[in-house]
Amino acid sequence: MKMPKKHHKDLQDFRQNIHLSCKEWDKLGVQLKEYKERTYEVLEPGWCDKIYYTIYENLKLPCAFSFKNAKIDRTTGGPFLTVKCQCTECKTEIHLYSLTEPTADGIDFHVSTLDTRRLIHIKKRQLRGDRRKQVAEELKGKSAYLWQREAAHKRMNFGDNKPADLYSSEVLRKVMQETIEKELGLKSGDNPIISLFKVAQSPEYAGSIREICLYKPFIMYWLPEQIALYNLWLKNDKIGSISIDATGSITKPLQTADGSKSIIYLYQAVTNYNDKIFPLFQMISGKHDANTLCYWIREWLRSGAKIPKEVITDYSMALLIASSLAFNQRSLQNYLDECFHQIFSSSTYLERMCLLRIDIAHLIKMITRWPCFSKD
Structure with missing residues (x-):
């Protein structure tokens, strides 16, 4: 040869x-x-x-x-x-x-x-055919990073070249997306909002997707099981504290008709249970005003959730105003006035309200930006 x-x-x-x-x-x-x-x-x-x-x-x-x-x-x-x-x-x-x-x-x-x-x-080699199906099965319940790490540990020794079938994170995430779309009965290339309408109308997901808005889109979703477990946790937890925050790092901006971009945030409320994060209710939204956030929280309460004893947020005024309106049925200014009155009142009676708190990490970050700490 x-x-x-x-x-x-x-x-x-x-x-x-x-x-x-x-x-x-x-x-x-x-x-x-x-x-x-x-x-x-x-x-x-x-x-x-x-x-x-x-x-x-x-x-x-x-x-x-x-x-x-x-x-x-x-x-x-x-x-x-x-x-x-x-x-x-x-x-x-x-x-x-x-x-x-x-x-x-x-x-x-x-x-x-x-x-x-x-x-x-x-x-890298192309991922297709039976191998693509095999990788899709291996990715179930795993992140792309974890799959890469396990594959490298299994096949490589110190100093070895990377195999050409140790696929990139982008390829692996695409495979995961295709798997999810197939399970949901969606087709690649479908309009994401229309696809969500189809999913919301299916019996399997009818109780989880609560509302979808097309213009300046937002999608509210949570499971009945989340509400049931939350109410059970709140009944037995002494503090009863939940946290609400938002991130724009996991979704791509939407291109609007005038050529501008609409930033999409994932809003999520969570709590701590046995040193683990327990998700409570979620919203993906292109609207970030207090009215929309208040409506989201009130819809969650209307679906059966009880008012928590304490809510922790960052310094977002929209979140603070929405939390006060939804959980305490009063404006943020009235809430602060009531807190001030109760602190300095000689009366022993304290009206029960959902306590609004600022996350300590955000407080520290804000203080470190004060000019007195930033000057050389």
């Missing part, structure tokens, strides 16, 4: 034998295929990913090999199996061939290529 052409003058020839057990060979699989009244044997679909896995496990080459063909020949006396492929980045060719058919001990592959282990590679 001839060696591949050298595209880099300093690369050395690389020859090695790879042994596959009968079990590993059976995973590749052989099937019959007909073409123009001729029947011949080919490897089963998905063989490219399995052959690449074998190449990396034995050679640790960083190349993102693209496979051309795999030829099986039992008649001419030549090699039983011949596989040709080429790296899509450095264009290095690799030839794998087996002179004899598999036996009870398995099959031996002879490999001839160039030693590209010192070359830096960026490109």
Whole structure:
């Protein structure tokens, strides 16, 4: 078997034998295929990913090999199996061939290529077919980062090149998105707001998506189970404190008709239970005023949730005003006046109100920005 052409003058020839057990060979699989009244044997679909896995496990080459063909020949006396492929980045060719058919001990592959282990590679193999379905199953209940870490720990030793099928976070998140869309019965490319309408009308999610607004969109959602568990927790918790905050880091801005961008925030209320975060109710919104936030909180209360004893927010005036209006049925100014009156009143009677507090981390951050601390 001839060696591949050298595209880099300093690369050395690389020859090695790879042994596959009968079990590993059976995973590749052989099937019959007909073409123009001729029947011949080919490897089963998905063989490219399995052959690449074998190449990396034995050679640790960083190349993102693209496979051309795999030829099986039992008649001419030549090699039983011949596989040709080429790296899509450095264009290095690799030839794998087996002179004899598999036996009870398995099959031996002879490999001839160039030693590209010192070359830096960026490109990855495409994730498709059965391998894409397999990765989708592995990603269930995991983040893209966790999948990458587990795959690297399983296949790499210190100093090894990254395998070309250690996919990027963007690719893995796309697979996760496709899996979720498939489970929800959605099609890729559908309008996200229209898709949400379809999901909200399905019996499975009818009790979780509470309201959807199209213009300056917002989506309110929480599960009946969240309300039931929250009420049970509030009954037994002495402090009864919940936290409400927002982030714009996980959603992309929406492009409006006039070309401007509408910032989308995820608003979420949570509490602490056994040192774990317990989510209570959520809203994804392009509107960030006190009226919208007050409406969101009141809808949660109207669906059966009880008023908490304490609410913690940041310095967002919209959140503070909305919390006072929804939980205490009074403006923020009236709430502050009432607190001041109760502190300095000689009466022992204290009206029960939901206590509004500022998160200590936000308070510290604000103080560190005072000029007296920022000057050199």
